[in-house]
Amino acid sequence: MIELNYDSCFVLYLFAWFLVLGVLWSRELWRQNVHDWALSEGCVCICDNCHSAFLLKPGETAARCSKCNEMCTVRKRY
Ligand SMILES: [Zn+2]
Incomplete structure (x- = not known):
């Protein structure tokens, strides 16, 4: 043992x-x-007018801001 x-x-x-x-x-x-x-970066849109961030559906490149109703486009990062 x-x-x-x-x-x-x-x-x-x-x-x-x-x-x-x-x-x-x-x-x-x-x-x-x-x-x-992880949230894909292409789905986040930041409003130029009020700087609020909101989500876009996949494939969308432009949408109206939910706060100020401004037309926003997705910026591409280089
Ligand atoms: Zn806005």
Whole structure:
């Protein structure tokens, strides 16, 4: 049978904790990749008149502002 003294038990305990932390960390990284979402930049329109931002439907390039009813177009970023 394997003899365990206090030092080897402590090292084994630390190793188990690092293993648990590594598993939880990799699980969190996996969850961020799976459940991560980002708003596409082409769908955000910022009004030139009142500087309010609102969402456009995908494919739309122009819409009326919801606050001031000004005609707004999506600017392309370079
Ligand atoms: Zn506006």
